[in-house]
Amino acid sequence: MGEIFDFSPIFESFDRVWAGFQSTIQLSVASAILSLVLGTILVAMRVAPIPLLRAAGTIYVNAVRNTPLTLVLLFSSLAISDTLHIVVSDVPRTNYYWFGVFGLSAYTACFVCEVLRSGINTVPLGQAEAARSIGLTFAQSLRIIILPQAFRTVIAPLGSVFIAMIKNTTVVIVASYAEAAAIMKDLFEDYSASLGIFIGFAIGFMVLTLPTGYFFGWLAKRLAVAR
Amino acid sequence: MRVRQIAVAAAAAALALTAAGCGSDTEAPGGSEAKSVLQKAKESKKLVIGVKFDQPALGLKKPDGTVEGFDVDVAKYVAKELGVPESGVEFKETTSANREAFIQSGQVDLVFATYSITDERKQKVTFGGPYYVAHQDTLVRADDNSIKKAQDLKDKKLCKAAGSNSYKRVIDPPPDGQLDIDATPVDASSYSECVAKLKNKALDAVTTDDLILAGFANQQKGTFKVVSDPFSDEKYGVGMKKGDTETCNAVNAAVTKMFEDGTAKTLLEKHFDGTGLKLDFEVPKAEGCA
DSSP: OOOTTTHHHHHHHHHHHHHHHHHHHHHHHHHHHHHHHHHHHHHHHHHHSSSHHHHHHHHHHHHHHSSHHHHHHHHHIIIIIIIOOOSSSSSHHHHHHHHHHHHHHHHHHHHHHHHHHHHHHHSOHHHHHHHHTTTTTHIIIIIIHHHHHHHSSSSHHHHHHHOOOHHHHGGGGGGTTTOOHHHHHHHHHHHHOOHHHHHHHHHHHHHHHHHHHHHHHOOOOOOOOOO | OOOHHHHHHHHHHHHHHHHHHHHHHHTTTTSOOOHHHHHHHHHOOOOEEEEEEEEEEEEEEEESSOOEHHHHHHHHHHHHHHTTTTEEEEEEEEOOHHHHHHTTSSSSSOOOOOOBOHHHTTEEEEEEEEEEEEEEEEEEEETHHHHHHHSGGTEEEEEEEETTHHHHHSSSSSSTTTSSOOEEEEEEEHHHHHHHHHTSSSSEEEEEEEHHHHHHHHTTTTTTTEEEEEEEEEEEEEETTTTOHHHHHHHHHHHHHHHTTTTTHHHHHHHTSSSOOOOOOSSOOOOOOO
């Protein structure tokens, strides 16, 4: 039993494990920001009064949300960067970092969009009508009246989306960017796979995801819309 | 009431699990009940052999469910020498990460999976063989003439496959590495992905054992070439449960016979001819069964 729960590989190569989790954090933060921006644009498209925008938003969300993340990331790095030779940076690691972020954000944005759309549905119709009656345009009423309330009602589910996204970073190795899960594979090769390494990385991810969950829970309570 | 029943069932299951865990722990390392793989092979005429399923020319699973490759053929030959006909051999996929675990838990009897003999691994498993000594080499695009030896890798993009430490030998200085060449590592999830990236010029070179590289070169003839500037020795061994000396000696006898009767030469030529790789038909020096 002792050998199975041997955590020494984690401590022996702690600098590599730490570097792996730093990559995970960098991926998560950039993807969270980008997917929030993209998701907001998408939801604006999906509720827009212009049919073409609505259709484009719906098609994007349904296409990307229903594609496995591995394929989205492979498309991002192997198809766009490697085959079409579109590069962001000449340093491979930086380049694939950004293509990893793009792929992850393109995917997560769909979920952000759908969560926000459910938030918009909680805003009473009368508010939109009132906004229109005082002469606000669609963009103005969305920006000033509807989205701020929608955001505040969906903070908790947004937290779930981001927790899922942090765990999804483990797939980013297919986009050629090594993060914590890839380092775990390296440790398996160096020390042979053991429960100790596995549990060590699982704890590492919980250190990232648990506080995220608590933070969003706290934020949701603090900013809840009283109706 | 319902909840309590479930809790009791869960507790019982947990208890059973821990009991099973303890049991296997006391029996596993050469307990008096444990049979050697050789005895098992002679009595039941059956063996479970771990091979790779994703390594062209070494161990590759085909769409019809059969596996083929040099490792697979050597495994069949050794199994026959241990008294198991080809029909009694069951091939099971082992990956680099789970080889030791599969051997220790008895899920496989023997492992033929580009399994290099190293001092760290010797502490966990016993190695028969080696049945071939591969060397680390470099794979480049066939039309790339800028890389003719390992030293030319300076400032080139070199593949770093997750779960493999071959790249370290090129990039890092000893003791972790060897050549200390200033190449740029590019991450990839596997060697097949490394090769895909090499093909569309996202990187310049892939480095690992020459047999693995030759397998890829053979799969897409004319696209790649092996540089043939070998460094390091990778002794491919036959993994088995720690302390199974009886089986290990039998495996070594089979390997020696395979080289002496010319089967090894036939098999090597069958799988690696035409890749530019210099093959070695001598019996590799046995490691001794520890």
